[in-house]
Amino acid sequence: VACRALTQPAPAIPDVEAAAIREAVATRKLEFAAGRTAAREALGLIGVAPVPIPVGAGRAPQWPSGVVGSIAHQKDLAVAVVARTEHILGLGVDIEASGALTEELWPQILVPPEVKFLQSLATEKRSSCATVFFALKEAFYKFQFPHTKQWLDFGDVEIDLDPAQESATLRISRFLTIGTLAQNAFAARYRMGDELTLAAVSLAAS
Numbered sequence: 359v360a361c362r363a364l365t366q367p368a369p370a371i372p373d374v375e376a377a378a379i380r381e382a383v384a385t386r387k388l389e390f391a392a393g394r395t396a397a398r399e400a401l402g403l404i405g406v407a408p409v410p411i412p413v414g415a416g417r418a419p420q421w422p423s424g425v426v427g428s429i430a431h432q433k434d435l436a437v438a439v440v441a442r443t444e445h446i447l448g449l450g451v452d453i454e455a456s457g458a459l460t461e462e463l464w465p466q467i468l469v470p471p472e473v474k475f476l477q478s479l480a481t482e483k484r485s486s487c488a489t490v491f492f493a494l495k496e497a498f499y500k501f502q503f504p505h506t507k508q509w510l511d512f513g514d515v516e517i518d519l520d521p522a523q524e525s526a527t528l529r530i531s532r533f534l535t536i537g538t539l540a541q542n543a544f545a546a547r548y549r550m551g552d553e554l555t556l557a558a559v560s561l562a563a564s
């Protein structure tokens with residue numbers, strides 16, 4: 359795992375990466391470069407050379423052979439997670455401003471059992487917990503896409519939260535093949551801070 363603050367100037371990135379954002383606005387260039395730089399730092403932590411990470415199909419980063427990973431950014435911060443496929447088959451990460459998913463957005467993102475869960479909470483806890491659902495779904499999308507190349511709607515996934523453990527189970531009505539494993543339920547972890555909510559989905563190689 360590596361993080362990078364989104365502070366100017368944007369870090370230098372390889373030409374193949376820069377070409378992908380040549381037309382982008384400055385804030386997008388900064389978050390992209392910070393995410394790629396964090397990713398190379400994370401690769402170094404697992405002993406992988408700091409290679410370019412091109413933009414692949416569906417915007418998914420193209421990781422070096424034998425590596426899975428994921429990138430997320432928020433207005434101040436980029437985070438990257440990577441692992442070798444001998445240990446981890448798939449990874450997805452997301453970071454959101456805590457409390458960002460206000461009640462008027464729930465119908466677009468949540469399924470009825472998730473709404474019922476939120477309604478069982480004290481009113482002041484609902485938006486922060488709803489943001490956990492949102493971050494988990496985005497992390498799950500990034501986790502599965504490199505393997506399935508499938509678009510998922512937010513309603514395709516139903517989440518059971520275990521707030522005491524800051525963990526969750528994500529269920530989908532069909533089996534998804536991630537590396538060598540086909541499953542329809544996936545474990546995830548989250549951390550709900552005062553400012554930021556971080557969610558991650560991973561699948562260990564068995």
Ligand SMILES: CC(C)(COP(=O)(O)OP(=O)(O)OC[C@H]1O[C@@H](n2cnc3c(N)ncnc32)[C@H](O)[C@@H]1OP(=O)(O)O)[C@@H](O)C(=O)NCCC(=O)NCCS
Nearest residue numbers: 390416417418429430431495496499500503510511512515
């Ligand atoms: C793709 C998506 C998840 C990105 O989330 P976001 O909050 O907009 O942006 P984040 O900063 O969290 O993440 C962006 C990073 O995600 C990664 N990413 C984007 N598309 C991806 C994909 N198809 N597969 C894997 N990773 C992807 C990229 O690394 C990207 O950063 P980069 O362009 O600088 O490399 C979001 O824009 C989206 O389209 N969501 C709708 C689909 C969805 O989440 N469905 C829920 C199913 S349960």
